[in-house]
Amino acid sequence: MFTIYGYNTFNPEKAMLAAEELGIDYRYVKVELGRQEHKSPEHLARHPLGKVPVLEHDGNFIIESAAISRYLSRLHDHRLYATDPLQAAHIDGVMDMLICHVGPQAGTHFWQEVIRPGFFKEPTDTAMVDGAKLLLGSVLPALDAFLSDTEFLCGDEVTLADTTAFPYFRVQESTSMDISEYPHLTRWYKAFAARPSVQRLLDKLASQPTLLPSA
Known part of the structure; x- marks a missing residue:
């Protein structure tokens, strides 16, 4: 099972779009930055700097959008990337x-x-x-x-x-x-x-609208 922890900003979108182009079935979990969820102990266990995106796969956490994208590609016959x-x-x-x-x-x-x-x-x-x-x-x-x-x-x-x-x-x-x-x-x-990959991405982002920061 693949889970991408992210937010509606371009770095998480890069990892999510790679997953969409590869046809990967993944779960999108929004981390509400405005409510400081990225600084919670739970999320810091995923990413030591409290950033997004994070990919969780088989109990492992992969950080940084480019690394996530390459990892997903390598798992799928290097599609979107190259063996050469x-x-x-x-x-x-x-x-x-x-x-x-x-x-x-x-x-x-x-x-x-x-x-x-x-x-x-x-x-x-x-x-x-x-x-x-x-x-x-x-x-x-x-x-x-x-x-x-x-x-x-x-x-x-x-x-x-x-x-x-x-x-x-x-x-x-x-x-x-x-x-x-x-x-x-x-x-x-x-x-x-x-x-179609972009429309699927936008649908996922729209399904979890951004909340304003807590007062």
Whole structure:
């Protein structure tokens, strides 16, 4: 039995989307960050830093979304990944580019434009948002170029690079993050959003709506 402990933010969504693409039957358990459930002794036993996502499988806990995604892939004949070392390195390289360069900027957008005003009633720091846009502008052209002659980020088949990327770019649905000037990236995003795996993911997230922090 697979259980993913998470929250409705992009890091848990990356692990969940990989599971959906692999056709894995898993249970989603929402950890309410606003109510400090991630700092409970029960959750700290799963993740020593009190983070999400965490995958529980056969009594073992796997942390970090990329590690979870690779683990699930290896259990399913390396689907979404690769047994060939060169191709695996290519997928890893794009995943690392996304995690190191896109993720922090998507996180800034989400924190400044959703979390601060919505949860803490604080104003958005527009300078931080502008800085995120500038930094994204240095990496998005490369991702757009990857997609100039392929359907997906690492070729013509879905890989973990795509399941890592999509939740980051989904942040644009609730913030001012914008990829519209990148035609190949925009085409990829729209096509990926229509995949059945994404609809299943969204259905799971909607089944456990976010609660506001306790007073």
